[in-house]
Amino acid sequence: KVDLFRTGGGPLLNKILLEARAGKNSWDVAIGRGEMILPLLERKLLASYRSPEANMISEDLVDREGFWTAYYANPYGLGFNTRMVSNADVPGSYEALLDPKWKGKKISLDTEGYGLFAGLIRVWGREKALSYFNKLAAQEPVLMRGNTSRIQLVSAGEYPLLISYPSLLQVHTSKGAPIDWLHLEPAVVLIFPVMLAARSPNPSAGKLLIDFLLSKEGQQILVNLKRVPVRKDVDADPPRLSKGYKRIVEHPEDYKDFTGVVKTYQDIFNLR
Structure with missing residues (x-):
């Protein structure tokens, strides 16, 4: 028992x-x-x-x-509303999210996306990661806590894009919601x-x-x-949830200065 x-x-x-x-x-x-x-x-x-x-x-x-x-x-990925974003326009990389067309409440981010931040610091180095996230913040994304509610809002057409978990996004896709997803490489897992x-x-x-x-x-x-x-x-x-993309898996060492990671993330997105 x-x-x-x-x-x-x-x-x-x-x-x-x-x-x-x-x-x-x-x-x-x-x-x-x-x-x-x-x-x-x-x-x-x-x-x-x-x-x-x-x-x-x-x-x-x-x-x-x-x-x-x-x-x-649980890899991170990019979800998008298929009625608002054509396949040709889907941002296929982290850098593509910095395109001016996605500025102004077009991207939904989690207020506690610390795992993504920590993972990219490890793979890119602190300087490049900080530079990227500051540029992402300049895109004026919408910051909200949680994933299910954010996915529902994107499905409803409130925002065209969100960074979330493909495993959750796929649940909505399978139910017929106008939402699809892809992996941004390297995918932080x-x-x-x-x-x-x-x-x-x-x-x-x-x-x-x-x-x-x-x-x-x-x-x-x-x-x-x-x-x-x-x-x-x-x-x-489907198999693409776990195969066919480059990844960086979180590691215990990512949490040695987790308090600092949290503070920096909050400072970048003015969450404090």
């Missing part, structure tokens, strides 16, 4: 850290956002375990030391890692659960739930 505790990434991390400070450990396996990894590693709360199933997962989604493995992925507790009460059972979650059967369940799987032999639905 599996006892499941479900909550958001922040509350889950806080619960684990509070238990650890009290000398307790009630969990065997945790699945959360990538930003959880570093604080758990720093406090030595993770055990090293490389599942045999990890051999079917790309190396950029697996920790070399075995402390985490991506359970599913957020991960949702699965991790084994260093003081797991049931380590053998925890390892078996991880094995199942990363197995072909376990990953197919994710596809049915409209998630992006990580196994090489399991295609997303």
Whole structure:
């Protein structure tokens, strides 16, 4: 029998850290956002375990030391209203978003798009990333929190473009909404890692659960739930969600100065 505790990434991390400070450990396996990894590693709360199933997962989604493995992925991409933007006019790159035609409340951005910002800092370098995001801010985008509501607004014709998650965009596309999407390269990919507790009460059972979650059967369940799987032999639905584009996968090191990343992002878009 599996006892499941479900909550958001922040509350889950806080619960684990509070238990650890009290000398307790009630969990065997945790699945959360990538930003959880570093604080758990720093406090030595993770055990090293490389599942045999990890051999079917790309190396950029697996920790070399075995402390985490991506359970599913969530790339950023560009969504667009197909009634407002022709295929010929769709911006196919980050730079294309800086075209004057997209200035003035034409692009919807998340007020907490920190993962995208951190990923592009790592791949481009800080100077280039800051220059780009300042130029993007000069395009006068619409800043809103959340993804579902922003996708609905773009579908309704409020704005022609948005940066969001293709897995969510595809849900609306599949339902017939006038919205499509593409990957901007390199696509920044957020991960949702699965991790084994260093003081797991049931380590053998925890390892078996991880094995199942990363197995072909376990990953197919994710596809049915409209998630992006990580196994090489399991295609997303549609396959272009997980294949055919250059990517940069988020890494625990991205969060070493996460407070600084958040502050800079907020300053660029005047969110404070």
